[in-house]
Amino acid sequence: MFSGSMFNKVTCGVSLLPACILFFILNYFNTSFIVNISICIGFYLLFLFLIVWLLLFWMKNVVDKKVKNILLSLQELTDETPSNIPPLDALNDQITTWTSKKKVEIEQLKRLESYRKEFLENVSHELKTPIFNIQGYLHTLLDGALDESEVREKFVRKATKNADRLSTLVDDLLIISSLETKNLTLEKEEFNIAELIKEAFEALEIKSKEKNIGLEFKKGCDKSFIVNADKDRIKQVVYNLIDNSIKYGKEGGKTSIGCYDMENAVSVEISDNGIGIEEELLPRLFERFYRVDKSRSREAGGTGLGLSIVKHILEAHQSQVNVTSSIGIGTTFSFNLQKN
Secondary structure (H helix, E strand, O other): OOOHHHHHHHHHHHHHHHHHHHHHHHHHOOOOHHHHHHHHHHHHHHHHHHHHHHHHHHHHHHHHHHHHHHHHHHHHHHOOOOOOOOHHHHHHHHHHHHHHHHHHHHHHHHHHHHHHHHHHHHHHHHHHHHHHHHHHHHHHHHOOHHHOHHHHHHHHHHHHHHHHHHHHHHHHHHHHHHHHOOOOOOOEEEEEHHHHHHHHHHHOHHHHHHOOOEEEEOOOOOOOOEEEEEHHHHHHHHHHHHHHHHHOOOOOOEEEEEEEEOOOEEEEEEEEOOOOOOHHHHHHOOOOOOOOOHHHHHHOOOOOOHHHHHHHHHHHOOOOOEEEEEOOOEEEEEEEEEOO
16 A cells, blocks of 8 residues: 555646646747646646545545445354445444444453352352362261260261252252253243242141241132143242241241232242342342351252252242341242233
8 A cells, every 4th residue: 555655746747747748848839838737737737636635535435345345244253234335334333233243242341250259159159168068977986976876866867958958959059050051941830829829838838837837818809710831830939939938937826828810920929928028139039149147048959059949940930039028027029920
């Protein structure tokens, strides 16, 4: 490509040559010197303008061609259809759009990387705790405690409890992995959600009695409510939410379930009169491994994945879980399921 100074020299030189030739021709016919100079200068300027215009026209075509090639490449990258606006304007729009998209993608990648690191740290910690406990109990038994019947039974029970916790954690990780990779196939059917809630009450009866927590339907809700959903998955949702209310419920408290007939759906509410959750913590409740009270959750045997599983199952049903809570009053989880 020509530099700016070279371009000026070439255009001036090319324009000056015919002007000089014209001057000599006019001078040959003995016309006035001043007139000759005036005509030559006018011709020089006109010819110079013509050359500059032609060069600019040529350069514009070259640039437009290159811009169009770049534009086509960008359109292939962004999967956008060609537009009818001038190439330079289109290129500017494409670059602006592409830059904005890449900026968003970079931010998303940064968030995902942070999320991945946090997840790996949490998984490592959650797996390490029960494994470390099991190792400790077994090594103690091998070091001589096997001969003491009371210690032996106590440590074996604790090792078994930690092994069960480890098994539950692995099962929950497999479930949530399936949910997040969209590999979950829903087997929808019509069933009575109230009957499913009763089954959950029966399954959690022993655990609720240990804390003297009552499980009950809200007034007028102990009747048939037919929904169309994956029964096993919704049972898991109901079980997790009721189990959660027992873990964080007050001694002598209660968990109440309400079912309400909407126009095209059934609304389910699970309320407790437990310790409650601070409002600023509510948005993080459904994150994997997030716990409001970490020490209390581990004592209760939680994996920190239950609410995340609930969220993903309901999203697979085109629904969402909502939560409201007040400190010292209690917490309510709610979701909707489509009718038949």
